[in-house]
Amino acid sequence: MNFFDKLETRSKDQRDGDLFDLLPKQLRNASENTSSYGAILKDYDLDEITSVKSLSNLPVTRKSSLTVSQIKEPPFGGYTVGKTSDFDHIFQSPGPIYEPGKVSNDWWRMGRFIHALGVGNDDIVQNCFSYHMTPAGMMFENGARAVGASVFPAGTGQTELQVRAASEIGVTAYTGTPDFLKVLLDKSDELSIDLGRIKRAAVGGGALFPSLRQEYFDRGITCLQSYGTADLGNIAYESLAMDGMIVDEGVIVEIVIPGSGKPVEEGEIGEVLVTTLNSDYPLIRFATGDMSAVLPGQSPCGRTNMRIKGWLGRADQTTKIKGMFVRPEQVAEFVDSNSDIIKARVIVDRIDEKDNMTVVVETTLKDGSGFTESVKKVFKLRGELVVCSPGTLPKDGLVIEDKRSYD
Secondary structure (H helix, E strand, O other): OOOOOHHHHOOHHHHHHHHHHHHHHHHHHHHHHOHHHHHHOOOOOHHHOOOHHHHOOOOOEEHHHHHHHHHHOOOOOOOOOOOHHHOOEEEEEOOOEEEEEOOOOOOOOOHHHHHHHOOOOOOEEEEOOOOOOOOHHHHHHHHHHHOOOEEEEOOOOOHHHHHHHHHHHOOOEEEEOHHHHHHHHHHHHHHOOOOOOOOEEEEOOOOOOHHHHHHHHHOOOEEEEEEEEOOOEEEEEOOOOOOOEEEOOOEEEEEEOOOOOOEOOOOOOEEEEEEEOOOOOOOOOEEEEEEEOEEOOOOOOOOOOOEEOOOOOEOOOOEEEOOEEEOHHHHHHHHHOOOOOOEEEEEEEEEOOEEEEEEEEEOOOOOOHHHHHHHHHHHOOOOEEEEEOOOOOOOOOOOEEEOOOOO
16 A cells, blocks of 8 residues: 555554644644734643643634634734745635635645545646635645646636546546536537546545445546645545545544534534644634544554544535535525515535525515526525515524435
């Protein structure tokens, strides 16, 4: 077995010993070199925090705190080490929230995941993550370059051009959202263009449904998924064993009771908290808002770090549709956008292995065509619009209903 580095196969004692040394150093780095953590951690004895168990004594950092701090201390809210100009990029994610980035040294640690897929220096990777404002495109490009692959920075859209380029260049691997690869393959079938040299796909930014993975497998493509965020980089990833998601060596993951920061019992579902060992951007106990659970035991592939079961939903009703977050606040904004809208609910399901969004609107109007532009503007997605009479929607507290099956 060819591993990315020796960190992946450390014994538990080795990993715990390394953490004993690294964690206090990272906490002191955050406390001494960032204004936000200088205030947050000033009353804690950081030398006593040497394990995951003791880490739970520290407060949770939430994305809402970053947003507030970034308004007061732009652009990064006092959570980064060094000057803004020390970073190569400033990205913006929905919120808005700003994230730093560097192009050197596989800064987001995606190389480990792409290596686990089997991509190497003989591969040409078509990177279909967006390069526009958000960091996903750069995250996966850096990862592909870390394993020696060449990268075609395709981004999103322009499907026919992408298909022709993939064929002419000789693309052998894909990086992007799970659904967009199917869009490319369907277009290649329509155009009678052979993309049979694509044998591997590294996906993220949305759920990889089993039926879609099987469809790719039937076409000779091995498809693995990673779990990461713009703030933290790679958090966990699949290997060829496809038995849970292995936690990246550059982060510490806790599973906690949502909203509390207290650890759940092993195997129980809870919110994912992440402490990163990135010295430039030392986020401590950062709440992702995602739900998961620890998967007992060790991966059959030989990597020894903790495993999680992957993405199991959100601690709130936020979900991803076609790789884009849709949040309850957006539903509220949509309702407020037109006085004729009484109530609304976003329903997401799967049609032909693609995410499908339906916006159901309670209104006294018979025709909802006047709401179409508001759907595009607020959700940044196209969706079907359905109108219904007042009182039709269930009174169950849901404004986003996810009907997709993750089994």
